[in-house]
Amino acid sequence: MAEVWKGAPVAQALTERLILRAQALAARGVIPTLAILRVGERPEDLSYERGALKRCEKVGIAVKQFNLPADAAQEALMETIRRINDDPAIHGCLMFRPLPGHMDEKAACAALAPAKDVDGITAGSLAAVFAGAGEGYPPCTAQACMEILAYYGCDLTGKRVTVVGRSLVVGRPLAMLLLHKNATVTLCHTRTADLAAECRRGEVLVAAAGKARVIGADHLSPGQLVLDVGINVDETGNLVGDVDFAAADAVAGAVTPVPGGVGAVTTSVLAAHVIDAAEKTLS
Numbered sequence: 001m002a003e004v005w006k007g008a009p010v011a012q013a014l015t016e017r018l019i020l021r022a023q024a025l026a027a028r029g030v031i032p033t034l035a036i037l038r039v040g041e042r043p044e045d046l047s048y049e050r051g052a053l054k055r056c057e058k059v060g061i062a063v064k065q066f067n068l069p070a071d072a073a074q075e076a077l078m079e080t081i082r083r084i085n086d087d088p089a090i091h092g093c094l095m096f097r098p099l100p101g102h103m104d105e106k107a108a109c110a111a112l113a114p115a116k117d118v119d120g121i122t123a124g125s126l127a128a129v130f131a132g133a134g135e136g137y138p139p140c141t142a143q144a145c146m147e148i149l150a151y152y153g154c155d156l157t158g159k160r161v162t163v164v165g166r167s168l169v170v171g172r173p174l175a176m177l178l179l180h181k182n183a184t185v186t187l188c189h190t191r192t193a194d195l196a197a198e199c200r201r202g203e204v205l206v207a208a209a210g211k212a213r214v215i216g217a218d219h220l221s222p223g224q225l226v227l228d229v230g231i232n233v234d235e236t237g238n239l240v241g242d243v244d245f246a247a248a249d250a251v252a253g254a255v256t257p258v259p260g261g262v263g264a265v266t267t268s269v270l271a272a273h274v275i276d277a278a279e280k281t282l283s
């Protein structure tokens with residue numbers, strides 16, 4: 001039986017410190033405020049939104065929601081981003097992705113004011129993650145993986161870490177964060193030859209493929225630390241990860257559950273970035 005690494009204690013440890021920082025801001029007349037920008041009603045987005053709203057309420061962060069219909073025009077989206085940029089009461093913006101196919105996601109990401117980019121979607125933030133220096137926050141989910149490993153005492157130096165998925169939201173920035181902690185990183189994707197063997201080789205395995213239960217018994221090895229980043233919604237509306245939990249539970253050393261794992265920490269990291277961005281407006 002693997003250890004189950006839940007997100008809740010990690011999130012709670014982060015949240016306790018954030019509450020104090022939010023109170024200190026409030027005492028100086030600043031209510032930390034997050035804008036959530038959602039286009040359409042994808043179930044993964046709604047799940048993240050529920051988690052973020054709950055977390056922000058706990059911490060003392062106000063939320064302004066901006067919702068557009070799934071068939072909204074690009075110009076309506078750009079106008080919404082401009083309103084968020086121009087509102088001095090807003091410190092950070094979370095825009096759910098991917099955007100609907102007819103929209104220009106690159107243009108939307110580029111339009112966000114860098115100071116309000118709490119989810120690492122602008123080129124400047126990604127460059128900072130890549131260089132390990134400069135202004136900007138890493139994408140919340142990538143950082144959440146690092147927070148979990150740190151909380152549960154995993155020293156990454158010299159460890160073989162296999163990351164499955166090369167998205168700009170998780171896989172690629174996470175590979176950089178792991179590298180900064182001296183891990184030996186293998187970044188896998190849909191064209192990787194013998195994915196199962198690459199996965200088995202990792203002492204740490206991070207599943208961020210975005211496909212329900214693609215990581216099964218074949219991909220796992222004894223004692224492995226398995227982080228399941230997948231948030232997939234199945235036919236019945238349930239959240240399922242990228243990892244076959246029963247298979248991981250049988251062989252791995254530790255595994256994060258879905259729900260209640262990485263996602264729960266993602267919202268705390270988001271809250272941390274908003275508090276940080278709000279503090280920066282004072283200094």
Ligand SMILES: Nc1nc(=O)c2c([nH]1)NC[C@@H]1CN(c3ccc(C(=O)N[C@@H](CCC(=O)O)C(=O)O)cc3)C=[N+]21
Nearest residue numbers: 044045047048050051095096097141231259260263264
């Ligand atoms: N720009 C962008 N960045 C993302 O990181 C991103 C995104 N867009 N689009 C949608 C997906 C999905 N996602 C989730 C994160 C946390 C929970 C979460 O907190 N889940 C709770 C359950 C909350 C509930 O359903 O009530 C849990 O796992 O315990 C869910 C989903 C991030 N994504």
